[in-house]
Amino acid sequence: ARRGFNIDSLVVSSSFEGRFSRMTITTTGERSGLEQIIYALKKLVDVIHCVDHTGEDVVIKEMALAKLAVGPELRTEVLQIADHFGAKTVDLTEKSLILMITGNTDKLDALIKLLKKFKIVELVRTGKIVMARGDEET
Numbered sequence: 481a482r483r484g485f486n487i488d489s490l491v492v493s494s495s496f497e498g499r500f501s502r503m504t505i506t507t508t509g510e511r512s513g514l515e516q517i518i519y520a521l522k523k524l525v526d527v528i529h530c531v532d533h534t535g536e537d538v539v540i541k542e543m544a545l546a547k548l549a550v551g552p553e554l555r556t557e558v559l560q561i562a563d564h565f566g567a568k569t570v571d572l573t574e575k576s577l578i579l580m581i582t583g584n585t586d587k588l589d590a591l592i593k594l595l596k597k598f599k600i601v602e603l604v605r606t607g608k609i610v611m612a613r614g615d616e617e618t
Contacts, residue, residue, distance in 0.1 A: 485513020489607025506608045537613045543582045543606045546592065549599040551575055558598060565591045576601065 488506040503521075507514055518530045550558050555577065562569065562579050565587060571578035581591055588605065 485509030485516075487517075491607040491609055493609070504607070504609050506610075533610055533612065536616070539611050539613060540584065540608050541582055542585055542588055542608055543580065544588050544592070545570070545578055545580050545602075545604050546595060546600055547571075547576055547578045547602040548595060549576050549601050554598060558595070561591070561594050567591060 486508050488508055489504075490506075491504045493502050493504075505517060507517065514532060514534070518532065521530050548558060551574065558577065558579075559569065562581075565581055566583070567579045567581040569577055570580045579591075579595075581588055585608065592600075592603065
Protein backbone atom coordinates (compact mmCIF):
# COMPACT_ATOMS: atom_id res chain seq x y z
CA ALA A 481 0.00 0.00 0.00
CA ARG A 482 1.78 3.09 -1.24
CA ARG A 483 -0.44 5.46 0.75
CA GLY A 484 -0.72 3.35 3.89
CA PHE A 485 -4.09 1.80 3.04
CA ASN A 486 -5.76 -0.66 0.68
CA ILE A 487 -9.27 -0.68 -0.72
CA ASP A 488 -10.30 -4.28 -0.10
CA SER A 489 -13.74 -4.14 -1.70
CA LEU A 490 -16.12 -1.65 -3.23
CA VAL A 491 -19.81 -2.51 -3.63
CA VAL A 492 -22.43 -0.29 -5.24
CA SER A 493 -26.10 -1.22 -4.92
CA SER A 494 -29.46 0.48 -5.12
CA SER A 495 -31.00 1.80 -1.92
CA PHE A 496 -34.39 0.85 -0.52
CA GLU A 497 -36.28 3.74 -2.06
CA GLY A 498 -34.48 3.33 -5.39
CA ARG A 499 -33.64 7.01 -5.89
CA PHE A 500 -30.10 6.66 -4.59
CA SER A 501 -27.25 4.18 -4.86
CA ARG A 502 -25.30 2.99 -1.87
CA MET A 503 -21.53 2.51 -1.98
CA THR A 504 -19.76 0.34 0.60
CA ILE A 505 -15.98 0.65 0.64
CA THR A 506 -13.96 -1.71 2.83
CA THR A 507 -10.39 -0.62 3.59
CA THR A 508 -7.44 -1.74 5.65
CA GLY A 509 -4.47 0.29 6.73
CA GLU A 510 -3.78 3.65 8.28
CA ARG A 511 -6.66 5.85 9.46
CA SER A 512 -5.37 8.70 7.29
CA GLY A 513 -6.14 6.60 4.21
CA LEU A 514 -9.79 6.29 5.24
CA GLU A 515 -9.93 10.01 5.91
CA GLN A 516 -8.55 10.67 2.39
CA ILE A 517 -11.28 8.48 0.86
CA ILE A 518 -14.05 10.21 2.85
CA TYR A 519 -12.67 13.65 1.96
CA ALA A 520 -12.53 12.78 -1.76
CA LEU A 521 -16.06 11.33 -1.74
CA LYS A 522 -17.53 14.35 0.02
CA LYS A 523 -16.17 16.57 -2.76
CA LEU A 524 -18.31 14.73 -5.32
CA VAL A 525 -21.51 16.61 -6.10
CA ASP A 526 -23.79 13.58 -6.02
CA VAL A 527 -22.61 12.20 -2.65
CA ILE A 528 -25.28 12.79 0.03
CA HIS A 529 -23.17 11.71 3.04
CA CYS A 530 -20.29 9.46 4.11
CA VAL A 531 -20.23 7.45 7.32
CA ASP A 532 -17.27 5.67 8.97
CA HIS A 533 -18.55 2.54 10.74
CA THR A 534 -15.20 1.54 12.24
CA GLY A 535 -15.76 0.13 15.72
CA GLU A 536 -19.56 0.35 15.47
CA ASP A 537 -22.04 -2.47 16.01
CA VAL A 538 -22.75 -3.49 12.40
CA VAL A 539 -23.66 -6.52 10.33
CA ILE A 540 -21.06 -7.27 7.65
CA LYS A 541 -21.78 -9.92 5.01
CA GLU A 542 -20.61 -11.07 1.60
CA MET A 543 -22.18 -13.26 -1.04
CA ALA A 544 -20.46 -15.53 -3.55
CA LEU A 545 -21.58 -17.63 -6.48
CA ALA A 546 -19.37 -20.58 -7.44
CA LYS A 547 -19.88 -22.64 -10.57
CA LEU A 548 -18.31 -26.09 -10.37
CA ALA A 549 -17.85 -28.60 -13.17
CA VAL A 550 -19.04 -31.73 -11.35
CA GLY A 551 -20.91 -34.71 -12.66
CA PRO A 552 -23.06 -37.16 -10.70
CA GLU A 553 -20.00 -38.97 -9.28
CA LEU A 554 -18.77 -35.92 -7.30
CA ARG A 555 -22.06 -34.11 -6.75
CA THR A 556 -22.89 -35.74 -3.40
CA GLU A 557 -19.56 -34.71 -1.88
CA VAL A 558 -19.91 -31.13 -3.13
CA LEU A 559 -23.48 -30.91 -1.80
CA GLN A 560 -22.39 -32.22 1.62
CA ILE A 561 -19.70 -29.55 1.85
CA ALA A 562 -22.17 -26.89 0.67
CA ASP A 563 -24.74 -28.02 3.25
CA HIS A 564 -22.18 -27.73 6.05
CA PHE A 565 -21.62 -24.06 5.15
CA GLY A 566 -25.29 -23.31 4.55
CA ALA A 567 -24.72 -22.75 0.82
CA LYS A 568 -27.65 -23.11 -1.56
CA THR A 569 -27.70 -24.79 -4.95
CA VAL A 570 -29.07 -22.21 -7.38
CA ASP A 571 -28.41 -24.10 -10.63
CA LEU A 572 -27.90 -27.77 -11.42
CA THR A 573 -27.17 -29.49 -14.74
CA GLU A 574 -25.76 -32.87 -15.72
CA LYS A 575 -22.22 -31.49 -15.71
CA SER A 576 -22.22 -28.51 -13.37
CA LEU A 577 -23.81 -26.74 -10.44
CA ILE A 578 -23.80 -23.24 -9.02
CA LEU A 579 -23.63 -22.65 -5.28
CA MET A 580 -24.61 -19.44 -3.51
CA ILE A 581 -23.18 -18.69 -0.08
CA THR A 582 -23.58 -15.72 2.21
CA GLY A 583 -21.69 -14.93 5.38
CA ASN A 584 -18.55 -13.35 6.68
CA THR A 585 -15.32 -13.32 4.69
CA ASP A 586 -13.74 -16.18 6.66
CA LYS A 587 -16.74 -18.44 5.98
CA LEU A 588 -16.62 -17.78 2.23
CA ASP A 589 -12.84 -18.25 2.16
CA ALA A 590 -13.14 -21.59 4.00
CA LEU A 591 -15.78 -22.94 1.61
CA ILE A 592 -13.84 -21.83 -1.46
CA LYS A 593 -10.69 -23.47 -0.08
CA LEU A 594 -12.55 -26.80 0.24
CA LEU A 595 -14.08 -26.45 -3.22
CA LYS A 596 -10.67 -25.98 -4.87
CA LYS A 597 -10.21 -29.76 -5.06
CA PHE A 598 -13.07 -29.73 -7.56
CA LYS A 599 -13.04 -27.81 -10.83
CA ILE A 600 -14.23 -24.26 -10.12
CA VAL A 601 -15.29 -22.86 -13.49
CA GLU A 602 -16.37 -19.42 -12.28
CA LEU A 603 -16.34 -17.57 -8.98
CA VAL A 604 -17.81 -14.16 -8.22
CA ARG A 605 -18.01 -12.35 -4.88
CA THR A 606 -19.92 -9.24 -3.93
CA GLY A 607 -17.41 -7.82 -1.51
CA LYS A 608 -18.55 -6.74 1.93
CA ILE A 609 -21.85 -5.02 2.54
CA VAL A 610 -22.60 -3.29 5.83
CA MET A 611 -25.66 -2.27 7.82
CA ALA A 612 -25.80 -0.73 11.30
CA ARG A 613 -27.63 -2.81 13.92
CA GLY A 614 -30.71 -1.66 15.80
CA ASP A 615 -32.01 1.88 15.45
CA GLU A 616 -28.73 3.28 14.12
CA GLU A 617 -28.75 4.46 10.51
CA THR A 618 -26.09 3.12 8.18
